[in-house]
Amino acid sequence: MNIELITTESSETDLKTELSLLLQRYPANHNTNLQAWDAADEYLLKQVHEQGRTDSNIAIVNDNFGALSCGLNRLLPDAQLYIETDNKTSISGINANFNSNQLNIEQLNWHTSRELLPKSVTLVLMKLPKNLSYFSQQLVRLSQVLPEGTQVLIGAKAKSITPTVIQLFTDNLGPAKASLAWKKCRVISCLSDGKVRQNEKNKQWQIPEYRLRMNNLSNVFAANKLDIGARVMLENMPKGQFDTIIDLGCGNGVLGMRAAQLFPDADIHFVDDSEMAVASTKQNWQANNFDEGRGYFYWDDCLSKLPTNVEPDLILCNPPFHQGEAITDHIAWQMFLDAKRRLKSGGLLHVVGNRHLGYHIKLQRIFSNCKTVASNGKFVILQSTK
Template identity: 40%
Template sequence: MSDNTRFACNGKHFTLIRHPAKHQHVSLQAWDSADELIIDHIHTALNGSVGECIIFNDDFGTLGCYFAAQTPCWVSDSWIAHRSLADNLAGNDIPMQLAADERVASPVKAIDCLAPLPASPDTVIIKIPRTLALLEHQLIALQKVITPHTTVIAGAKVKTITRSVLALFERYIGSTNTSLAKKKSRLIFTTVSEENIAQTATSPYPTTWQTEAQNGQPLTITNHANVFSRQSLDIGARFLLAHMSVTNNERIIDLGCGNGVLGLNALALAPQAKVTFVDESFMALASAKANVAANFPDALGQCEFIPSNCLDGLKQKQVSNFSKVFCNPPFHQQNAITDHIAWQMFTDARTVLARGGQLVVVGNRHLDYHVKLKRIFGGVTQLASHQKFVILCSAKR
């Protein structure tokens, strides 16, 4: 096992991976210096005891594993984070149980960001997420359950701890200060204010806005806090919408669906098509389901909403009868720029497509997706292009 999987802190030793381990780049590891600072502070200031604890946004389960013996509630919007937690508990011989939805049930209680939080926690640990709106959603939810006796500790890379981040803690929780920077990370300490938690703020999320499908049909779009392009249609999706082709007898996948706008467009073009929405974000899937219900309520029965790392969930079922996969791939995982997600999305799509089925991808020109697609599928066709984006199509032979 390589050095980037061995984590040691305050006398505890773990082997930690990023799910899926087979795609983990040798330069990436499952923890960062903010995890170490949080653990060191709790060891020093709280004698290692967190009591009744809630842990937010633990990217790959490092904090969940470290504090597993204290049975924390563990909150993440990411399916990959949930799978990483399960993998790392198992990989370190920590006895665990999984719930029916494959999330960890014990010793860590793993939930998503739309589930209710346990009341009156002694300690709250927050890894600052990439999305400011998600942090705001979480702090508003916390405001309803914390007490003046709750210890609130947050951590992140220095560049992530902006004035906007600190202002959210001040607004919803109480007076806030930070530690000195160490290894390019620092901590946030917030003293819970009785006045703040008495406010019970109303969340501005989810947000709702209007757009239209390729055929002009109006669409009402609802986006939860952690969903990409939360207030309008992003440029890549808008470009792909104009060039989608779907017929009623097709089974399609909206891969990395976000709010589900590509799948919604498919239903507008072909009301009897069967659409599978796949994303690793629970908030994305909740948004997509709400949007189908609002715009195509009669089509809910022909739609699926699957949390998955790329298309692992469908590959495990050995499904290979889809006619089209539409995809606007991400090129980052948490704070790391990476192309392995696009690679896996493309190879997974080839696996689940029927012979002759097509993968249709939109992406920035500079990402060179045509090279990857040609290697995986043996050929690629450019369907459309403009100054910034290109739409590519590869068929399974």
């Protein structure tokens, strides 16, 4: 999709041509009308241009598919861009959009959300994440590297900028104020106060009925309790003999760890798009004293880079039905397609999902078979065989 990120009110400006970009979501899905950018991306780029910024070291946080990274590279082609993200799909999406727009990918420097950004950064552009606990943690980490007076610009939908969000800045980074609304979005401008905050301790909790202790980093789904879908899955684990099991979209790893209890001779492979999820799972595996030789951990976009020698006979899957704030089923589609591709002949895909999502239709199309293993008023457990 060809878009123009206009950063001035005048449609006659040459900048309009400079910021004409071809941006796609990742993975590319031609059957969706979801955009790879939003008005908050445009507003942030507009602010940078109107302020006349010429920074040579800029941090970009939570850039989903590269609208900010691509736009800044066009505006300031010599600037080093330090990209902080927790999602493997964001890295792939940004790289893909840089390549399709023939931008200089050597200007990109990658950081996970557990790594500190360099102290040489003089400007931070950020998208407001949905998870405010994760957002607080990001602000705390910025306080540990940004000198006093460093500007941080955060773009978000106007309705998402609440007094609670503004207070998070005061508590964790410095004073902040929101701009006027533009295309139903606002930009929060914060100046770092130079005070270093300490990271909060990870969330810790227990699942006594399965003798499991959990330890979650801030961007892991259901960070301090067992989510309802996972509970239904735990109550309806597959029967049989399995040697190689994948927990696909593992989150904190609870499904794979339960599988390790039920199938003590099986190797368990944990995969998630979130680096924090994979790190949490590895910590939980060790904390619950599972054999280190049985557990394998991958920060990956579904099963795209899983080693070729891994041939699962069981895949457990609790798919997400959103990507950022967008509700979408294409992640589940990719998970199911990857599962079909990687399973051994006769292997099982065991899925939990909300009833209204209609996963049985997708599974029937992909596997030519699908049966309901269990259900309640909200969730359904489905199983397909390769």
